[in-house]
Amino acid sequence: MLVSEPLRGLLLAVFLLASCSNIAFYDQAAYANAVDTKVQTLALMNLAVNPYSSQSAEIAGVNLQMQKAYEYDRGRPMNQTTLQMWDVLLKTDPEHPDEGLWPRFLERWRKSGTLSPVFISDKKEHLATAFDAIIALESGKNRS
Amino acid sequence: MPNIKVDWNQVSREVAKLGEDIFQKRIKGATDDALDFLKKVEKDVIKLNLQLTAGQITKEEFDDLMSDQKALAKMEALKQKGLTQVAIDQFVNGAIDILVSAAISAIP
Numbered sequence: 508m509l510v511s512e513p514l515r516g517l518l519l520a521v522f523l524l525a526s527c528s529n530i531a532f533y534d535q536a537a538y539a540n541a542v543d544t545k546v547q548t549l550a551l552m553n554l555a556v557n558p559y560s561s562q563s564a565e566i567a568g569v570n571l572q573m574q575k576a577y578e579y580d581r582g583r584p585m586n587q588t589t590l591q592m593w594d595v596l597l598k599t600d601p602e603h604p605d606e607g608l609w610p611r612f613l614e615r616w617r618k619s620g621t622l623s624p625v626f627i628s629d630k631k632e633h634l635a636t637a638f639d640a641i642i643a644l645e646s647g648k649n650r651s
Numbered sequence: 652m653p654n655i656k657v658d659w660n661q662v663s664r665e666v667a668k669l670g671e672d673i674f675q676k677r678i679k680g681a682t683d684d685a686l687d688f689l690k691k692v693e694k695d696v697i698k699l700n701l702q703l704t705a706g707q708i709t710k711e712e713f714d715d716l717m718s719d720q721k722a723l724a725k726m727e728a729l730k731q732k733g734l735t736q737v738a739i740d741q742f743v744n745g746a747i748d749i750l751v752s753a754a755i756s757a758i759p
Contacts, residue, residue: 528743529736588733595725605721615715625707626716629699633719636691640726644733649740 531586533648540576541645545638547572548609552631555612555622566613573597573609592641596634608637657757662749669745677738681731688727692720 551569554562577593580586594600599607612630616622622630696717703713 529740592729595722605718608722626712629716636723637726640730644730647734
């Protein structure tokens, strides 16, 4: 026998442990996507004092940026937790009406035409907190 | 057959120390974050109530902003879940390093 019993056990343990990765590694592009999207989103929210219809190009631009960030993270293996966070931010779900922070803001803006600076400021704080959570998780991931 | 001897006591001590370091740090991080989050929510709810009373926001806007709190709590929980997954990976990788070192040093 080439390998003794204890060493075989040790090697088996190593192989078993090595196959147990839980979460994606840190990704610089994903981090930058989240930061850029946060900045663009908050900048767009300032424009909500203007009519929704007058800002449709800017809204479409930010929505596209969000979609790109989401799709990038969706394509990464073992990245379900980050994707669930994006879902809370971006996806409406009738079973969870509190979710979809961003589409709920857009819908209120669309319905109301314009929004008050106080409400916009409150919403910006909430959206910033949501983005910060995504950014903090990405930044906390292990470097490969 | 070569005489291969692994110091299992040393391996288990090192793995236990690694787990203690990583998970104590994680528990402290999660506790600090949870306290910060709760303080932030408390401050925000007080502010929103004052704004509602002062007529700066409508009841509908107030309800919408309160709904955000639930979503943000979910985000915070997911962040903590993710950071705990990171800590588990750190432990696993650290344990692999310890085991590999033990294996290498056991080979005569």
